[in-house]
């Protein structure tokens with residue numbers, strides 16, 4: 660079996676997969692590959708798939724399959740798998756990091772110290788304790804966020820179109836979530852229904868001073884509407900790991916220069932532990948595939 664590792668995974672992965680055959684990362688050898696491993700960078704488009712006549716299995720290390728033309732792969736008889744369970748803790752911890760660091764003024768505190776300023780009087784923190792966290796979606800990642808937020812003494816409410824109950828959150832309508840939450844964290848996939856669901860209209864329903872966090876998919880928010888809400892002070896802060904493109908268009912993305920935006924470069928899944936977990940799941944998928952072959 661010939662395995663092309665197309666994106667970056669844990670350094671131990673090529674060694675582990677060596678027992679199934681030849682493992683390489685030379686993109687020019689795509690036409691030889693039986694199996695291709697991708698994360699977000701490689702786009703498995705129709706053209707990409709057409710360049711790989713031997714391809715039988717595409718594995719995306721991660722949650723969604725946005726970067727794989729799944730229908731075309733199926734048409735070509737190629738199996739497509741991902742590793743949806745592996746990343747939940749890594750992403751939930753990043754969402755929590757935004758939720759904790761924004762009201763704790765961690766970045767402002769640090770930056771003033773770096774500039775040699777002593778802003779003890781100016782920097783007034785607020786607490787998570789006793790506040791309401793609204794989770795949009797209560798799937799794998801949001802559930803991990805709910806557990807952690809409750810440990811901070813937050814009340815957790817959630818809206819999910821397909822999940823009516825959760826032991827970790829009070830389930831509410833989207834409207835109720837918008838109007839009751841002090842903090843909102845987004846954890847839904849990108850679909851025609853969720854695209855742009857956070858926009859000027861829905862922001863207007865939120866409490867003034869809302870803190871919004873997005874570690875889900877960038878297009879669930881209308882970036883220019885968020886930037887307007889931050890500029891006017893209607894929204895207190897926006898923490899985001901996800902972008903319309905990786906990296907964002909530095910000159911035109913309205914968020915990059917908006918006030919009170921806290922940004923990370925799509926590193927939600929990029930913990931050392933998660934890359935190891937993804938590697939373990941990939942190993943199991945390839946073992947099953949090798950048995951079936």
Ligand code: NAD
Nearest residue numbers: 722796798799800819820821846847848852874875927928
């Ligand atoms: P999941 O499938 O377990 O949960 C998603 C939830 O959204 C489900 O419970 C589903 O019922 C709900 N949902 C779907 N459509 C909805 C709608 N229209 N309205 C309300 N709820 C809806 O997925 P997950 O593993 O928890 O991942 C959540 C998000 O995190 C995904 O968008 C995923 O792409 C993203 N993600 C980001 C990173 C990152 O690096 N930042 C890494 C992994 C996953």
